[in-house]
Amino acid sequence: MKLPEKNIFACVILSAIFLTGWTHTSASLGNYLVNHSMSRLRLALISVLIVSLLVAASGIFLWRSSGLLSTVSPEKAPGEEEGRLPQETIAEGLSVPWALAFLPDESLIFTERSGNIKLVAKDSERPELLGTIDQVETAGEGGLLGLAVHPEYESNHQIYIYYTYREGGQLFNKVVQYKLENSNLVRDKVVLDKIPGSANHNGGRIKFGPDQLLYITTGDAQEPELAQDKSSLAGKILRVKDNGDIPKSNPFNNSPAYSLGHRNPQGLAWDSMNRLWETEHGSTAHDEINLIKAGGNYGWPIITGNERRPGLTPPVIQSGSDTWAPSGAAFLDGTLYFACLRGQALFTFKAKNPGQPKPSFTNEFGRLRDVVVGPDNFIYIATSNRDGRGRPVPSDDRIIKIDPSQIDVD
Numbered sequence: 001m002k003l004p005e006k007n008i009f010a011c012v013i014l015s016a017i018f019l020t021g022w023t024h025t026s027a028s029l030g031n032y033l034v035n036h037s038m039s040r041l042r043l044a045l046i047s048v049l050i051v052s053l054l055v056a057a058s059g060i061f062l063w064r065s066s067g068l069l070s071t072v073s074p075e076k077a078p079g080e081e082e083g084r085l086p087q088e089t090i091a092e093g094l095s096v097p098w099a100l101a102f103l104p105d106e107s108l109i110f111t112e113r114s115g116n117i118k119l120v121a122k123d124s125e126r127p128e129l130l131g132t133i134d135q136v137e138t139a140g141e142g143g144l145l146g147l148a149v150h151p152e153y154e155s156n157h158q159i160y161i162y163y164t165y166r167e168g169g170q171l172f173n174k175v176v177q178y179k180l181e182n183s184n185l186v187r188d189k190v191v192l193d194k195i196p197g198s199a200n201h202n203g204g205r206i207k208f209g210p211d212q213l214l215y216i217t218t219g220d221a222q223e224p225e226l227a228q229d230k231s232s233l234a235g236k237i238l239r240v241k242d243n244g245d246i247p248k249s250n251p252f253n254n255s256p257a258y259s260l261g262h263r264n265p266q267g268l269a270w271d272s273m274n275r276l277w278e279t280e281h282g283s284t285a286h287d288e289i290n291l292i293k294a295g296g297n298y299g300w301p302i303i304t305g306n307e308r309r310p311g312l313t314p315p316v317i318q319s320g321s322d323t324w325a326p327s328g329a330a331f332l333d334g335t336l337y338f339a340c341l342r343g344q345a346l347f348t349f350k351a352k353n354p355g356q357p358k359p360s361f362t363n364e365f366g367r368l369r370d371v372v373v374g375p376d377n378f379i380y381i382a383t384s385n386r387d388g389r390g391r392p393v394p395s396d397d398r399i400i401k402i403d404p405s406q407i408d409v410d
């Protein structure tokens, strides 16, 4: 029921109570007056007067409560409309949520770095644990990282995860396909294995592109030269089919590598022209936003910041001496949103005219790991305050839903 409707309803009820009361009172009063020989004309006049007063009082109450008397509209935060909260916590008390994704039924599915896969059903406030990946190794920045939902999930129920594991004393990362049926998570197959891992620089973002192929960001595993080694899976953006096969259209023959020369990329997003943008942690600040082309070499460790070298593609934007530590990225209405860890803000810029990114919510939620756009066109962000580098508040970590009109992107 809308607010004015509620007020009218309240008014009608109140009037009914008043009138019922009045009927009883007037009957008793009538008897009293008749018994005391008051004239019927005077009695009628008093009745009319009291009823008029009641009607006038109800009218004024109705008028005021429906806001019609007020010349000033109620104070609202920008973009706040009825039923649209500017910010809303979707889940709290989480442990380092790393990747968010929506299922076709609009439930939100996410990973926690310790190995959990959880789901928040639409309009629910309680995340449900779907499963824990036992093989996950949470050393340093590694753990259960990326999550992707198959574009044909509705018919095949496939989701994909990226996680760090240990084998023979060494750290690796792998991409595994799972099937999710009736809240039951079943391991299906390993899509890509033996991606070099280390305590830091594991990359870990996975997303299906507009070409229905799976894109995977991998870090240099703290061995910078691997990023330039075409035979290594480290320091790359990889592209594979949903079953792990290498697409014939890949830029390097029989290789899952799509682009190379990356240090620690953690964000992928496509704009409305299907151009792929990537966020990447730079060395000693110099964080990067790159526009990715098939076969491109993005320079690490040969060039950083504004350095140029023939054959190497410089970033579209870089942070200079600032540190953003950019992670998840998403597009909405031509604006790229990216979540920042050290930067502790949600940054934005327009893809049409990329200028210096603008921070929003600086220090409000702490470290941010991922951002996605929901089926409702709201922005969903995940904090990362329990990753050992933040200052968590009791409700951390959180997933927060934000009305995009709250964010000044111009």
Ligand SMILES: [Ca+2]
Pocket: 261, 288, 298, 299, 300, 303, 304, 313, 314, 315
């Ligand atoms: Ca670069």
